Amino acid sequence: MTFGGAFSNHILATAKACEMLNLNCIGVIRGDELGVDLEKTLCQNETLRTANEAGMKLYFVSRQDYRLKDEMPLLQKLLEDFDLLVIPEGGTNEKAILGCQEILTEEDKQFDYIACALGTSGTFVGLLKSSEPHQHLLGFPALKGDFFKNEIQKYTQRQNYTLEAQYHFGGYAKYNKDLIDFINCFKQKYQVQLDPIYTGKMIYGLYEMIEKNQFQKNTRILAIHTGGLQGIDGFNAKLRSKNNYEII
Structure with a gap:
């Protein structure tokens, strides 16, 4: 699982890498308004569309929650339910x-x-x-x-x-x-x-x-x-x- 904005190079790179390695992946995306009409968002946004087509599960969160992404309830729930490797926004580690x-x-x-x-x-x-x-x-x-x-x-x-x-x-x-x-x-x-x-x-x-x-x-x-x-x-x-x- 990793994090990024709607046009994040890192989100797409993670999705494609996981597709090549046959790994499930989750992208937490900044901007909950993007998830209101997902079909429209994917039609208009090549980055998210390609990531989705590569198999990435997209979760859209508000900008306020995104700023607190290390503490957000969604993250805690996902960590409880899945064996996740969490990669930081941008990928630097x-x-x-x-x-x-x-x-x-x-x-x-x-x-x-x-x-x-x-x-x-x-x-x-x-x-x-x-x-x-x-x-x-x-x-x-x-x-x-x-x-x-x-x-x-x-x-x-x-x-x-x-x-x-x-x-x-x-x-x-x-x-x-x-x-x-x-x-x-x-x-x-x-x-x-x-x-x-x-x-x-x-x-x-x-x-x-x-x-x-x-x-x-x-x-x-x-x-x-x-x-x-x-x-x-x-x-x-x-x-x-x-x-x-x-x-x-």
């Missing part, structure tokens, strides 16, 4: 970090900088722990706040990293037209799709840093694309309702 330490390969030792977006910091910590002494990591938080360093220090004392906290565009899932235009131009030029929550902000930040000459000439930079593309349809629905542009 010691085992997840151990898995993320496998991302970098022998060939990746040639890079001077490694860039990655941050949500709950698990992927970034895994990269940090497996990086080489000569490498410097650049973290691009997708959320506002100065808590990331404390989260990282829970798992490692390595210091070969910098958090570039000025590219969150106002906070989690926040955006402006400059970001959307950048994502679209990047796809047209390189045929690589970026998402607006994580990777779009990271690459936008990297490009701005390069334009400001913050890297020496011939610096080798590896940017880790962490996915999230299935959330674009839902994001575009929000864009179309408020603006006259969308992610292509």
Whole structure:
């Protein structure tokens, strides 16, 4: 069992992993209004629809209950009734970090900088722990706040990293037209799709840093694309309702 919002990459990844391993799974989803008309929700939300089709049982809870998810009666009842492995929201724990330490390969030792977006910091910590002494990591938080360093220090004392906290565009899932235009131009030029929550902000930040000459000439930079593309349809629905542009 795990937790997430309506467009959570982690919810979908958990559902697909459990499908591959033939495990039952439960997703506790923030927003009880989404469960009022489940058929409509699944029709409009590709993330939840795909998770449901993969076999995940979805439970929708109010935002107030979700904030107290470790204490909610639903969680206690499920723990009593089933033999559950509870995975935290976003997926970050010691085992997840151990898995993320496998991302970098022998060939990746040639890079001077490694860039990655941050949500709950698990992927970034895994990269940090497996990086080489000569490498410097650049973290691009997708959320506002100065808590990331404390989260990282829970798992490692390595210091070969910098958090570039000025590219969150106002906070989690926040955006402006400059970001959307950048994502679209990047796809047209390189045929690589970026998402607006994580990777779009990271690459936008990297490009701005390069334009400001913050890297020496011939610096080798590896940017880790962490996915999230299935959330674009839902994001575009929000864009179309408020603006006259969308992610292509």
